């Protein structure tokens with residue numbers, strides 16, 4: 001059983017070069033239960049990455065705390081896998097070695113390591129590319145490898161920061177189906193950040209809408225669409241209704257950003 | 262696509278084929294020898310100051326066949342490689358530590374930056390006092406000339422490792438040691454190899470200077486001897502040999518690096 005608690009977490013970036021301090025995140029509360037798939041939706045610059053980085057332990061909150069199964073998060077660790085907004089595969093390792101990185105760090109022997117890695121390579125549809133370097137992969141393939149790399153470590157919670165943000169629409173839709181398929185089959189606790197409304201609904205069991213800077217949780221919407229979901233669900237009335245609601249929520253936030261800019 | 266190929270000989274950053282590359286490279290040497298021949302055979306420069314290419318080749322053959330110049334070449338190579346290896350063994354780990362750990366950097370950086378500007382050749386008289394005119398003195402000149410440069414450049418390279426890769430490794434459960442061994446080192450390794458290649462080139466200039474003063478063997482020693490005899494053919498031959506060895510070692514270093522880091526070229 002996995003429970004992630006975000007309690008009154010805020011983040012202010014200190015002033016620099018005469019600029020005023022940046023309040024990136026207002027005190028935020030969020031509880032994510034076992035095998036939840038929570039998507040965080042918000043306009044650019046609202047502190048989504050900041051929140052995710054704090055959960056990952058890569059950044060420290062200015063106030064509040066994050067606990068995973070009762071233990072406070074004080075730094076990064078293998079129990080919280082992360083897929084980044086940018087491409088972060090190790091360029092000197094092949095696809096298989098990238099995926100096995102965490103296992104190797106834990107001292108898993110090579111044979112076993114490769115078995116696990118190859119299983120994940122099949123899951124994300126990269127069979128035949130085991131020995132390719134990251135440079136030889138397309139953006140979508142790189143992010144699939146990054147997802148496999150995080151999953152191979154068997155983390156308690158998977159954190160994804162706009163992993164498909166840089167991909168074209170068709171690829172993005174395929175990747176969403178792939179990720180959801182993995183989640184439906186294996187069950188995982190997932191926190192997924194995006195600024196794409198359809199993506200947030202399609203993937204999430206719960207959508208958290210964040211407000212424009214300074215970021216805070218503005219609304220929380222349950223997505224009661226049945227699983228397994230296929231891309232066809234995106235045209236059902238229920239989906240469209242949810243989408244309209246979220247569009248309204250996000251629009252007001254985006255307008256605020258535009259006015260301040 | 263815009264095709265300019267029929268309009269221009271070259272465009273910014275356009276690549277050349279490997280055949281063209283070789284041809285262009287050779288063309289320069291041909292031009293160089295042609296100019297040299299014109300200046301010497303044409304009588305535009307006095308024989309005393311500059312030997313013509315033919316005399317140079319004859320003198321070179323004489324050096325190699327009769328005066329044991331191969332031994333001198335061997336001595337020089339051994340000194341460069343020895344002094345340089347010594348410097349690399351100490352400088353690379355220190356540089357990695359400095360790049361990885363900011364307190365170590367803060368501790369060493371000011372001194373190393375200062376020492377980097379000390380000209381190795383200025384140490385020669387001092388080193389002769391300390392270590393005599395034996396091999397140790399020559400190795401030390403090269404060592405001093407290389408070690409600080411390598412430390413500093415390696416430190417900068419390691420310090421510039423992509424932060425997102427380090428963070429990714431942390432979220433995969435890497436320990437601090439794991440970060441150094443499995444992220445900082447492999448990501449900087451090609452750059453470090455390039456640094457070593459570069460500094461090895463500089464080491465060649467130090468060794469010749471070290472051999473010009475107080476030495477009884479080596480290419481630099483031969484050059485001083487030839488100067489006393491006004492034998493410019495031998496001097497030029499010596500210089501060309503240095504250039505050729507440098508070219509060869511550079512080529513081998515490059516090939517070795519390409520073999521060592523296939524992921525860069527993929």
Ligand SMILES: Nc1ncnc2c1ncn2[C@@H]1O[C@H](COP(=O)(O)OP(=O)(O)OP(=O)(O)O)[C@@H](O)[C@H]1O
Pocket residue numbers: 013022023024042043044045046047048049050051085195213
């Ligand atoms: N290291 C930092 N130093 C100072 N300010 C920062 C830093 N990181 C983020 N910020 C600021 O905090 C705010 C939130 O940034 P964050 O990256 O969390 O946004 P985001 O919601 O992930 O945006 P996007 O969708 O564009 O990725 C921004 O205004 C940004 O300028």
Ligand SMILES: [Mg+2]
Pocket residue numbers: 048049050085161162
């Ligand atoms: Mg972001």
